[in-house]
Amino acid sequence: MFFGLTRYSKGSNAERELIKVLFGKGFSVVRAAGSGKTSLPSPDIVALSSTKKLAFECKAWDSEYLSIPVEQIEEQLSWALRAGAEFFVAWKMPRSGFFFLAPTDFVRTEKSFAITKKTACEKGVRLEVLLGEQERLKV
Amino acid sequence: MFFGLTRYSKGSNAERELIKVLFGKGFSVVRAAGSGKTSLPSPDIVALSSTKKLAFECKAWDSEYLSIPVEQIEEQLSWALRAGAEFFVAWKMPRSGFFFLAPTDFVRTEKSFAITKKTACEKGVRLEVLLGEQERLKV
8 A cells, every 4th residue: 555655656756757858848748637537548648749749658666677557558559549649658767767668669468568677778768869859879 | 615616526527528529529638637736737638639639628617707817828828839739718508518719719808818608609619610520600
C-alpha cells in the first residue's frame, strides 16, 4: 500500500516535470484525468504544437526493468492511431532524466511489454532527439 | 455549496457526454485533470483526429446566460494557438444538447466573456456543422 502510494507520487512528479519540459519546448500540454473517471482510456500526457502531436505514458520506476500490461499499451497505441499522434513511454530514471521509448523497443510477452534499464538507456531517445532538434549519436 | 456541487456534477456529466459523442465521430479524446493540479491551464477536453485538433471548455449552465472570466478564455485561446487547435466553448443546454461557440460569439466585458442563451442558440453551431459534415442552415 505504502509502496503503491510512493510509486504513484513519483509518477505524478514525473508527469509534472515532463509537462514543464514540453511547455518549455513550445508545446501546449494536457494532463489526462485519472483513469476510471471516464470509460475511455487515454495517454497520461498529450502535447501539441502546430506541427506535432505527441502522446506519453509516463513511468518513474526506480528499478532494473519496466513492465507494462499489454492491454494498456495497446489501448494507447490505438488512441494514438486515431489521433494521428506519435506515442512514447517516458521513463523517468532517477539521476538520468527521461528516456523516450517506442513500444517496438520493448519485448512483448503474453501479458506485458517489458524492457530492462540497460536496453532503455541504449534504445531510448532524449527529448531533443525525439523533437528532431538533435541527431541521435551513432554508437 | 450545494448549488456549486450540482453545477460541478452537471458539468462533469456534460464532459462525459461530449467525450462519447466525439469518440463516436472517430476522435481520440483526452479529458484534462482538474485545474490546480498542474500550474499549466488547459481546456477541459481535447479531441484529435488525423486531420483535426479541437479544444473545448465545457459548460452545463441551466440559465439564460453564460459568463466566463476573461483570463480563463484568454488562457485557453493561448493554449489553442500554441497547439494549432480550434477552441470552442461547448454549452450543454438541458433538452437542447450542445451548442458550440467561438469566443468571438461572446460579448467581452472588462471581466468576462458573456452570451445570452438566445444568442448562443442563434450563433452556436452543432457538432456536425463544426466538423464540416453539414452546412449551416441559412436563416
